[in-house]
Ligand SMILES: Nc1ncnc2c1ncn2[C@@H]1O[C@H](COP(=O)(O)OP(=O)(O)OP(=O)(O)O)[C@@H](O)[C@H]1O
């Protein structure tokens with residue numbers, strides 16, 4: 698005999714969070730407040746991205762469509778979806794809110810700055826007064842890809858990273874040691890005086906690849922530090938696909954040494970926005 702009460706209870710707990718980013722779409726399933734599955738896809742338009750990714754997470758995990766209580770969508774593409782997806786109640790969550798909720802959930806911390814490195818970069822404050830948009834920069838993963846495509850020319854992220862591993866920054870960047878024999882304030886001779894300000898004729902593709910990644914993460918790192926200092930926080934939680942970059946993490950750890958602000962990289966940080974959408978009560 699089918700126990701309707703129990704069955705309905707089971708059907709009520711599954712929420713799907715969808716983050717339609719500028720480049721990739723992330724989908725997570727949330728059951729009883731726990732993240733149970735995560736997938737990433739890429740599609741050219743928002744509707745295909747959202748419906749395709751939703752279908753994928755259901756099919757691959759043998760989830761029945763009527764088990765989904767609601768869908769929460771967010772990200773740049775969310776505004777393109779104005780109706781319920783497949784008749785399931787579909788709500789839109791503000792992206793700033795989603796990153797804030799997801800960042801706190803994954804890091805287990807609050808009173809933090811969250812720097813989401815996606816195609817571009819957004820900086821969020823999550824403190825006693827709630828979640829707010831601190832600011833951001835168009836410098837992000839898209840900047841690395843765009844510059845690499847023209848300057849190297851290489852289009853795949855993996856290949857850019859491989860090449861950058863072979864690079865030397867002193868071929869590209871003007872370092873403080875190149876222009877002065879004394880240290881300036883807290884800056885050593887190894888500090889950057891000007892990104893791409895040297896650009897020797899002997900610079901290789903590897904040097905340029907490293908110079909691009911270094912510049913992007915230095916800009917993001919310093920902006921994050923200024924945000925943290927302005928609001929008296931000691932930590933910056935780094936999220937988005939850009940949080941997974943090993944060279945970027947090294948650049949940020951050099952910034953920690955200079956400024957004393959710690960960067961934290963939660964596991965599954967590329968799913969932060971989708972998780973935050975799914976966990977949002979709105
Ligand atoms: N290892 C990596 N390091 C840095 N960037 C990366 C890495 N892998 C992919 N990217 C870049 O990350 C970007 C996509 O990241 P993400 O999925 O977080 O962004 P998005 O949500 O699509 O964009 P946004 O949040 O800005 O709307 C792309 O520009 C991609 O090139």
Ligand SMILES: [Mg+2]
Pocket residue numbers: 716718719772815816937970
């Ligand atoms: Mg994003």
